[in-house]
Amino acid sequence: MRTAVPLELAYRLLNHGPTTLISTAHGDRRNVMAAAWVMPLDFDPPKLAAVIAADTYTRELLSASGECVVMAPTSEQLELSYAVGSCCGREIDKFARYAIATEPASIVRAPLVRGCAAWLECRVLPEPALAERYDLFVLEVLAAFAEDRLWSGKEWRFEASGPRTIHHSKGGVFFATGERLAVPRS
Numbered sequence: 001m002r003t004a005v006p007l008e009l010a011y012r013l014l015n016h017g018p019t020t021l022i023s024t025a026h027g028d029r030r031n032v033m034a035a036a037w038v039m040p041l042d043f044d045p046p047k048l049a050a051v052i053a054a055d056t057y058t059r060e061l062l063s064a065s066g067e068c069v070v071m072a073p074t075s076e077q078l079e080l081s082y083a084v085g086s087c088c089g090r091e092i093d094k095f096a097r098y099a100i101a102t103e104p105a106s107i108v109r110a111p112l113v114r115g116c117a118a119w120l121e122c123r124v125l126p127e128p129a130l131a132e133r134y135d136l137f138v139l140e141v142l143a144a145f146a147e148d149r150l151w152s153g154k155e156w157r158f159e160a161s162g163p164r165t166i167h168h169s170k171g172g173v174f175f176a177t178g179e180r181l182a183v184p185r186s
């Protein structure tokens with residue numbers, strides 16, 4: 001089940017560097033793509049930095065709507081994550097092609113993909129020079145949620161044999177988030 005994460009803790013959903021999915025919607029069009037180059041940028045109000053290439057359909061819908069949802073898929077969505085990062089939504093409806101179940105978001109029009117570990121509803125903070133020069137977008141997080149089976153005590157708690165978030169290494173090769181290592185407190 002989705003549980004709300006306080007905005008000041010939203011950075012923790014992506015602080016360990018998972019590959020993300022980004023959904024967008026504008027008018028009657030919607031789309032989803034994979035994005036590995038996404039990172040927290042600020043605590044409160046929480047912001048993200050995301051590289052979204054100029055030729056993507058996602059970029060077109062993001063620029064038109066000013067909104068998106070950034071999600072952290074799990075190891076159970078490995079093939080799906082790679083698939084939506086390997087084709088363009090201008091040519092196909094990825095939601096139909098890959099039978100992607102969605103739910104409405106709480107604030108933005110872009111959909112939530114079911115089965116993810118985290119969902120961050122975002123709006124674009126206009127930075128046209130960064131977008132043009134580096135394909136870099138600054139996103140403000142408006143609402144944040146985590147899958148409660150994976151998130152407790154205000155942090156990720158992945159079971160050894162359960163689903164984990166994923167990290168892209170190279171074409172089609174990922175790592176799953178590993179062991180939790182905590183520095184002993186003195």
Ligand SMILES: Cc1cc2nc3c(=O)[nH]c(=O)nc-3n(C[C@H](O)[C@H](O)[C@H](O)COP(=O)(O)O)c2cc1C
Pocket residue numbers: 019031032033034035036037038051052053055056057058059081082083084085086087088089090168172
């Ligand atoms: C694992 C993975 C990570 C990716 N990371 C990014 C990224 O950070 N930024 C980006 O612009 N494209 C990235 N891509 C490529 C886009 O997902 C790809 O161009 C996609 O087809 C764009 O879809 P669209 O045209 O429907 O928006 C990634 C692809 C994969 C498979």
